[in-house]
Amino acid sequence: MENQNPDYTYKNVIQIEDADQSRKFIAGVFSWMFVALGISSIAAYLFASTPSLLQLLVDPATGQATILFWVAMFSPFAFVLIMSFGINRISYLGLSLLYIAYSAATGISLSFILLIYTASSVSGVFLTSSVVFGIMAVAGYTTKTDLTKFGSLMMMLLVGIIVATIVNFFLHSSGLSMLISYIGVAVFVGLTAYDVQKLKRIGAGLEYGDASAKKMALMGGLTLYLDFVNLFLFLLRIFGRRR
Template identity: 75%
Template sequence: MENNNPNYVYDNVTQINETDTTRRFLANVFLWMFVGLGISTLAAYAFANTPALLQTLVDESTHQLTIFAYVAMFAPLAFVLLIRFGLNSISYPVLGLLFIAYAALTGISLSFILLVYTAGSVTSVFLTASLLFGVMAIAGYTTHQDLTKFGSIMIMLLIGIIIASVVNMFLHSSGMDMLISYLGVAVFVGLTAYDVQKLKRIGAGLEYGDASAKKMALMGGLTLYLDFVNLFLMLLRIFGRRR
């Protein structure tokens, strides 16, 4: 039934004004994301293909992981927490350095992927992840549907994935691992659209060029970086071919 009331409120529709400020903000967000992915890719390739660097991760005589390898695997979490909780107190240049260090350490930890999976499958999965991410980013940017409730559901599912992954570390169930991977793909595909819409809203409420806008752009870049990397890893667990 058609509603002719001019004051009718569409509760589930989000209207976001697209301004130069918003577009500049999102451009900065994606710039930080691409910088992070570029640094991680270079670090992963360098450590996987340079024997001297690889020896800093795996002891040549014992074939065990070195202390630096464990630092590279667990330190990124500390960097993410530091960036998130220090957003208002840490200066923008320092936050930028922390982000670069985080991306480098993450890339070093991801170098093991290039040792486990074939280069062809890593490349094809990366392209697939890029396509999925791009489609959902466009969907999140262009849709007028409010994705807030949808994003909350995705976050709850993500918490469930984390708990299930920890449990499966003890169960070693290949079936559960595959289920987690498929669910993870769905979650990070959904989170990509949700996060892009959320960042578009943030950009619409900021004045481009001030310190807070720059910091929020960096934080947004980190958020999308995490969405992409986790989507890539989940797809790799499903479609990656081991050496």
Template identity: 60%
Template sequence: MSEKDTAYQFNQEPIVQREGAITSANFLPNVFLWMFIALGLSAGCAYFFSSDAALLGLLIDPINGSRTTLGTIAMFAPLAFVLVMSFGMNRLSFPALALIFVLYSAATGISLSYILLVYSSASVIGCFISASLLFAVMAIAGYTTGQDLTKFGSILTMGLFGIIIASIVNFFLGSSQLDYIISFIGVAIFVGLTAYDMQRLKRIGEGIEYGDASAPKMVIMGALTLYLDFINLFLMLLRLFGGRDK
């Protein structure tokens, strides 16, 4: 979850028209295209690493069941990729930023392969469908609403920091009751952030009238933002309603 707050950096600069550039008409379609590519890659990596014993053995020691060095790296690699993308956006070229985003989505999928070992396939599919429906409804709401969601975004961001801190505290406490409360609040926060981020991306797209060199990079960062909203919403729902695999 701590990755989410680092994904809010967008560089909006004066625009110079050029052929084949990202414009207001194709900004959001490109954002969703990259988001769906990332989700598909993450899902594929999660499935293959959880179902293939050889690949799973790279992450979990088959003898003692503990994480291997590579498994530990896989757990923290997504955060490192997000930090590089967020703080290096202005310095990185579009191909480099896109490559890092692809690597990030693959690393996230590998790190999520653990959940397929813990939760039943039915509950994973059910929570994924539920997250997809919630995400779609709130994305449409954020796109179509005439109300300015900026003030709600500030509140939601503070709430996000709150559940991050609470999650760190609960890591040491190990309270299942607190975990339930964090997950419940987390669902509400990421549902709200989906609408807020969608409205923000819509406004960014509207400001790209002719396209410029930074517009493709803003597409990647927009895809990252919505990807994080969806993944965290899915994980929160899974923590609340996911059935453990027997």
């Protein structure tokens, strides 16, 4: 499961309560999300389909994971921490470069799903994830209901999923693993709607031309990217067909 980013602290923003600015902000958020998905998809495909690149992750002689494999597995979490805690200190260009590096590293770490699951099932689950994500994103953007308490509940469930995943790492229970996957799907479906509504409200209080707003759009793209990737991975664990 990919790491779910924490809430971010944003300072020195201009309050203007403008619906047009909110739409521009959300457009920027989704643009960054699509950039990350594109980079990750390309990286995953290249490393899964190119033997010379795959050998950088797994030693062909011993079958053991290389240092690059472990870097690709754990560096995305480090990137998220650096970006989230350094948002007010790192320049917009620096934040953008970190975001691109994060997307590539995540793609490399996800390349193994193309080796474990059939291409047709990966494509089918990706399409399903896209439809579900799109529906919930629209719901979160258009609903008049305040999802704050609902989002807090989803975050609590997410913590439970992380704890259960760690426990199951030692138990190796297939039943618990499947239960975690179903709950994970529900959590990230809910978080998608909650995060889109939260970002809509953030955008309504920002002047998009301000550098801080651009940083927030990038971090918002990261939030939705994580929602989508986790939704995709949990659905793949449920419906994916192994080779």
